[in-house]
Each structure stands twice: as C-alpha cells, then as structure tokens.
Amino acid sequence: MATTVCTWNINSVRLREPIVLKLLQEQQPDVLCLQECKALVELIPTQNFADLGYKYMVARGQKGYNGVAILSRIPMTDAGHRQFVGKKDARHCAATLENGMTIHNFYVPAGGDIPDVEKNDKFDHKLKFLNEMRDWFHDDSPEKSVLVGDLNIAPREDDVWNHKQLLKIVSHTPIECEHLAQVQDSANWVDITRQDIPDGNLYSWWSYRARDWDAADKGRRLDHVWATPDISNAAHSSRVYRDARGWEKPSDHAPVFATFDL
C-alpha cells in the first residue's frame, strides 16, 4: 500500500480552511500534517475535513500561536506528544497509522531575528529545542517513523536563494545547521525530500514581504520530511507543491509531499 504524506505550515487553520479543503480535494494525500494552526483544538474546523473523508485527527493546540495537527483519511491512533524546553506550547504531536508507521509532526521555534543566544531568548529557545529533540531521538531510537514539519532551518546551500547572504540570517546560520544535523544524526533520519530531489535549489517558504515572491524567488527550504532508515527505501515521489503558495489568501509556506510504499 502507498501512503502519501503532506506537511504544510498553514499560518492559521481557521483563516485558511478554504485552501486546506482545496489541497485535500485536489491532491488527496492520505495524511496532512499542519503547523501554526493558531487555534485551540476545539476551534479547528474539522467538519468540512471529515466531509471530504479526513475523519481522523490528532492535534495539539493553544490560543493564538503555534499548534500542530495531523489529519488523515486512514485510521490512526494518538502516539503522544512531548513538551520541549519546559514550555507548554503546542509544537509536537504524533500518530501511528494502521501499517505501523508513526508520524511525528513538529513546529520548531523560529528563533527571532538576532542569531545570538546572549542577546535573543528566542534563539536560545530554538537551539535548546533542537538539543532536546536530539536527546529524545537518541534515547528513543525510533523505528518505522516519519518526522515532518516546519523545522525553521534551511540546512543546505541550495536550500536558500543565496547562501552567502543568509549565513547570518536566522534559519541558515552554521550553528543552527549544526544543531539540526545533530537531530538528524540522533536516529539516522534520512532527508527524504533530498533523497528524491538531490540536486538544485529547492524551497518551501517565500516571505510575504517580497513584492513578487514568484519572480524574486528568494525562498528557503524550511519544511522537511525525514524517515528512519528502515523505511527510507520505501519513500518516493517527493515534491514541493509550489502552486499553493500562489493561491488566494496563501500561507507563506508551500506543502511538501512524500509517498511511502508501506
């Protein structure tokens, strides 16, 4: 059986309910992982998702900020969630599908503007969050697992529009990239998107502030799909669905897809 997973930072699930429905209807992923729902779980508009067949949901929410949800048209069970850096914010949830595959959905802190832990608490928070992810997966040794989400880091030179210009910009600094590499190494996570699309610039986020995001194309690859080595060879057909960035009232992120033959 093929299972298609999609991850999308939606930047308010209530405001963007219409384009979530459009994506589900048009692309029909089996599982859709959302970040930045910006709503309490009970305020997520689940009825119309269920009417399209997506009747299963595992979610974590809070008022106004963060929030993660996994929508599915195939049965799944809640696989728990973790708190990071001693905060009660909703940045992780997990679900296990009937085929035994566990999906971790993450929203890593953005980290503010100044890449200095002394001057910027948000940057300190981001690095601590990544350290806790690393330690958890090191101790837990996940199997048959997929990790998706907005990791708020574009690790490779070809994951940003200009490597040199972004070296001191939060999301592409060497210290963040090193922290993310340690998370990846902690369970030998395979970057499925780059396994499938190894060469060339690839982005999943374009700022709202650009005059013409499409023409300027000053993007970054902040959204990721990883898998544990035991299932990495079952993955294929990765893609960034760039069209969705140009839809009516868009998110600043595009959906990222991968399919697993499991």
Add this chain to the structure above:
DNA sequence: ATGTCAACGGCGCGTTGA
C-alpha cells in the same frame, strides 16, 4: 534581506510573533 501577514484584546488599532 525586505517589509507583509495573523491573532489578540476588545471594537480601533497597537503589540507580538513570524
């Protein structure tokens, strides 16, 4: 780099976070 969104509190728009 540039400079636009969205939620909130509470009903007009400044603040916070991205």
